Amino acid sequence: MTDCRLYLRASTNDQNAGRAREQLEKFAAEHDLKIVARYMENESGAKLRRPELFRLLNDANPFDVLLVEQIDRLSRLAASDWQMLRDEIGKRQIRVVALDLPTSWRLADATDEFTERMFAAVNGMMLDMLAAVARKDYEDRRRRVTQGQAKAKAEGRYTGRKEDGKRNDLIASMLAARLSWTQIQEGTKASRATIAKIAKRQREVVEQ
CATH class of the missing domain: 1.10.10 (Arc Repressor Mutant, subunit A)
Structure with missing residues (x-):
């Protein structure tokens, strides 16, 4: 069995970072993956330095699977930060598998070296594409919020977030x-x- 490490993330403390845990555990069981650790945190995906993510990277052995629900759970990073994270993952020979990226599922299955290298190359391109999409979605959301706040201020309706x-x-x-x-x-x-x-x-x- 291949060792597998679950990464679960939510952006804020009032969101449930463990929401997808059952789904990931089911996937692991179906693909003969041995879950050796679970890493959960409430941090923005637009931030590179996330304690639990880097604890996972430090704990992982070569060819371990990093299993996530979606690529945006792993990254909403700007291009330069995403490249740094990709380099770290590549240097440690960790295989990223995401439920929303079917091309990555083959990396969870035992296979011959040639097939694994071919799927790793295809998966790398798909990872970059989905990471770029996740970043664009993040920037679009921030822009819409800023525009909405500006409009509300102009109309005298915006009072800002109430303090706790x-x-x-x-x-x-x-x-x-x-x-x-x-x-x-x-x-x-x-x-x-x-x-x-x-x-x-x-x-x-x-x-x-």
């Missing part, structure tokens, strides 16, 4: 108690940008 006052009060208390930002992130699931904003407010109050 209870969470932000907790962050302020944890900062006052001199907990580290990492501890605060783990305890509140807030982004570092949010913690920085609360910390800045506290400094401004002290300086007044």
Whole structure:
């Protein structure tokens, strides 16, 4: 059996990163793949440095399968960052298999070296194409959101995202108690940008 590592990702903390787990496990069973680890995180696919993704890459052995639901779970990266990730995957000889990329399924099956190299080449081209499509979709969505916000502001309807006052009060208390930002992130699931904003407010109050 071929060792397989599941990668499950969602963009935000209020989304379920493990939504596709059952589907991936079923695919693995049908293709005689041995699941040796599961890696789950809530991080943007437009960001290259994702802790669980790189933990997977560091843990993987040559010819392990990296199994994802869709290519956009692996990448919504800009072209230069996608190339860096592709290089890392290639250097480690990891085989990427995605449920939305049937050409990759043959890489999950034991086969002769020639056939495997042929499918790896075809799969590489398809990976690049789907990664480009995923990036375009990401940029189109961001542009539509920006345009919608601009229109709402012009019409006096946009007030921005409401703050989570209870969470932000907790962050302020944890900062006052001199907990580290990492501890605060783990305890509140807030982004570092949010913690920085609360910390800045506290400094401004002290300086007044």
